[in-house]
Amino acid sequence: MNVPLPRLTAIGSGKGGTGKTLISLALAQALARQGERVLLCDADLGLSNIAVHAGLADGGDLAGVLAGRCSVDSAVVAVNGGAAQGGFDLLAAPAGSGALANAGLEAAMCLVGLLRAARAYDRIVLDLSAGVGAESMALAAAADETIAVLTPDPAALTDAYAFTKLLLCATRSRAPEFVVNLAASETEARRTSDSFVSTCRAFLKFEPRLLGIVLRDASAAEAVRRQQALAAGSAASRAIADIAGTLHVRVTPQKFAANDVR
Amino acid sequence: MQLRTFLAKDMREALATVRAEMGDEAVIVGSQKTKDGGVMVRAAFDQGIDQVENITDLSAGEPDDGDAPASLQSERREALIRRLRGEQPRNASASGSFSRPELLALLRGHRAPDSITHDLAKTAEQSGLSDMTLALACALGRRMKTAPIDTAQNAALLLVGPNGAGKTAVAAKLAAHARLTFRAVQLIAANAAGAGAVARLQTFATHIDAPFAVAENAEALAKSVADCGKENVTAIVDTAGFDPRNGKARAAFSALAKIPNIQTVGVVSACGDAEEIVEIIGALATLGAGRLIVTCADLIRRLGTLVSAATSGLPLAHVTRSPYVAAGLETLTPLSLARALIASDRNADEGSAQ
Ligand SMILES: Nc1ncnc2c1ncn2[C@@H]1O[C@H](COP(=O)(O)OP(=O)(O)OP(=O)(O)O)[C@@H](O)[C@H]1O
Numbered sequence: 001m002n003v004p005l006p007r008l009t010a011i012g013s014g015k016g017g018t019g020k021t022l023i024s025l026a027l028a029q030a031l032a033r034q035g036e037r038v039l040l041c042d043a044d045l046g047l048s049n050i051a052v053h054a055g056l057a058d059g060g061d062l063a064g065v066l067a068g069r070c071s072v073d074s075a076v077v078a079v080n081g082g083a084a085q086g087g088f089d090l091l092a093a094p095a096g097s098g099a100l101a102n103a104g105l106e107a108a109m110c111l112v113g114l115l116r117a118a119r120a121y122d123r124i125v126l127d128l129s130a131g132v133g134a135e136s137m138a139l140a141a142a143a144d145e146t147i148a149v150l151t152p153d154p155a156a157l158t159d160a161y162a163f164t165k166l167l168l169c170a171t172r173s174r175a176p177e178f179v180v181n182l183a184a185s186e187t188e189a190r191r192t193s194d195s196f197v198s199t200c201r202a203f204l205k206f207e208p209r210l211l212g213i214v215l216r217d218a219s220a221a222e223a224v225r226r227q228q229a230l231a232a233g234s235a236a237s238r239a240i241a242d243i244a245g246t247l248h249v250r251v252t253p254q255k256f257a258a259n260d261v262r
Numbered sequence: 263m264q265l266r267t268f269l270a271k272d273m274r275e276a277l278a279t280v281r282a283e284m285g286d287e288a289v290i291v292g293s294q295k296t297k298d299g300g301v302m303v304r305a306a307f308d309q310g311i312d313q314v315e316n317i318t319d320l321s322a323g324e325p326d327d328g329d330a331p332a333s334l335q336s337e338r339r340e341a342l343i344r345r346l347r348g349e350q351p352r353n354a355s356a357s358g359s360f361s362r363p364e365l366l367a368l369l370r371g372h373r374a375p376d377s378i379t380h381d382l383a384k385t386a387e388q389s390g391l392s393d394m395t396l397a398l399a400c401a402l403g404r405r406m407k408t409a410p411i412d413t414a415q416n417a418a419l420l421l422v423g424p425n426g427a428g429k430t431a432v433a434a435k436l437a438a439h440a441r442l443t444f445r446a447v448q449l450i451a452a453n454a455a456g457a458g459a460v461a462r463l464q465t466f467a468t469h470i471d472a473p474f475a476v477a478e479n480a481e482a483l484a485k486s487v488a489d490c491g492k493e494n495v496t497a498i499v500d501t502a503g504f505d506p507r508n509g510k511a512r513a514a515f516s517a518l519a520k521i522p523n524i525q526t527v528g529v530v531s532a533c534g535d536a537e538e539i540v541e542i543i544g545a546l547a548t549l550g551a552g553r554l555i556v557t558c559a560d561l562i563r564r565l566g567t568l569v570s571a572a573t574s575g576l577p578l579a580h581v582t583r584s585p586y587v588a589a590g591l592e593t594l595t596p597l598s599l600a601r602a603l604i605a606s607d608r609n610a611d612e613g614s615a616q
């Protein structure tokens with residue numbers, strides 16, 4: 001039987017600065033801790049900055065992969081030991097190079113094809129760029145699951161809604177799940193979530209599912225400033241680990257089924 | 263989606279206003295009591311997805327027509343996505359003849375501030391031009407000052423603006439622009455612009471082969487700027503974002519703006535509230551900003567913030583439509599803004615219950 005792995009999980013949001021990169025990084029690490037072999041791919045094809053967030057000098061050679069100069073496995077860099085040793089692999093363009101600025105839609109589709117063929121991984125997390133540009137929407141639509149990152153900012157609501165609507169249109173049926181980030185309190189997060197759900201219900205006739213809440217966490221901001229990983233015990237990292245748990249159980253039965261078929 | 267905020271004396275009145283202005287289907291997405299005992303209600307309205315039915319499936323990324331050549335396929339896909347985004351092909355015959363009520367409705371549809379809307383409509387009428395686009399362009403031209411940045415001149419450029427306005431990308435674009443004219447540039451990150459921004463700016467500097475420096479304080483910056491001046495190098499200075507309406511933050515910044523031979527350029531995002539952007543630009547002007555760059559113009563469909571920015575009194579240097587460095591700095595003229603306002607009017611208008 002053909003096991004449909006790797007599973008592509010795209011992290012997007014219409015608005016910039018909602019915490020996509022922070023969540024993608026922590027999610028990749030948390031999924032790796034659950035035992036998945038994870039590749040984190042920086043799909044922000046313009047000014048990519050995952051490597052900077054992760055405090056790495058080098059983020060891999062995504063541009064080379066897209067240009068056909070090298071294979072995915074030779075272009076990744078290992079983070080925390082890499083996918084083979086409890087960490088994860090990272091595939092990004094040189095930080096801030098804008099190397100892929102004009103990569104375009106074809107390149108985005110080509111990337112999806114290459115990633116789908118990367119059987120060394122159970123999961124590929126795609127950190128999408130802000131906005132609802134053609135490339136981001138195509139990547140979101142091509143992924144197996146898409147997570148929109150929402151914040152209490154009203155502009156984030158409008159943008160996450162646009163993201164959801166376009167994704168629904170592109171896939172006809174599959175809408176994103178969502179995470180509320182950067183709320184000051186559980187109450188504010190719930191309020192944000194309720195607004196988003198009721199807007200989608202009213203106009204799109206669909207209820208997006210809340211995957212988790214990541215509160216504003218001073219230590220998270222500090223970690224990014226120092227270019228360090230989120231402290232494992234921090235509130236943000238625990239919240240993201242919970243989200244990883246939810247995502248992880250979705251792939252587990254598939255793996256077992258594949259092993260049982262023998 | 264339309265998202266609007268209403269102030270009223272009580273909930274009943276607020277709901278009635280929402281219904282009257284946005285229709286019965288509007289959804290309340292937030293409400294709170296105000297200090298003076300009234301209520302503030304935020305409501306959303308959208309057409310839903312009926313308008314984009316009959317869309318081909320994009321999901322698997324499989325070519326939808328095996329026979330068509332690749333370029334055609336990509337063209338189709340692009341057209342599809344444009345449709346998904348609600349953009350319509352430009353229609354040459356879109357510009358009609360001038361009518362004041364229509365112009366008022368158009369500008370309101372774009373959520374331009376009321377004060378500016380009335381002023382523009384009045385001037386447009388007085389112009390006596392019979393074509394809507396030209397009359398609007400003429401009115402905009404009266405209030406708009408355009409002043410593109412000439413990177414060949416010998417002054418440092420200090421970028422200032424709120425968080426998230428995209429100053430680092432603008433710094434990169436300006437540097438690339440200068441390099442294209444064979445001008446020597448130096449990129450400077452002032453005032454601990456944040457680890458991410460510093461690293462991004464630095465990598466970018468390496469790519470265009472420009473020197474990069476970090477200036478920890480105003481004295482260090484003054485020295486770097488003076489050195490650049492002597493060597494005929496254009497210094498482009500990226501700073502940490504802050505809300506310019508905040509007095510304390512302004513005071514902290516003003517030392518930088520006072521450095522000799524430095525030109526302060528305000529950077530604001532077009533994503534926001536059209537009234538608020540006027541306040542922000544006003545605050546930037548008091549900080550010494552001599553002109554303005556507006557970013558994220560690609561992310562908005564209602565162009566009210568552009569109207570605000572263009573008519574704010576602060577000369578408009580550039581508008582950017584993409585975070586990508588390769589996509590450069592555009593110049594907005596009264597005519598191009600008038601065209602954009604009229605061309606996207608149909609889209610912007612669709613959602614509003616007049
Ligand atoms: N839960 C949180 N608590 C505190 N700070 C946060 C949190 N999430 C994100 N941040 C901060 O918000 C900023 C933006 O985060 P991040 O870069 O992850 O956003 P993004 O959505 O990837 O942005 P972009 O659109 O530029 O790609 C960072 O400085 C980060 O430190």
Ligand SMILES: [Mg+2]
Nearest residue numbers: 020021044127
């Ligand atoms: Mg990011």
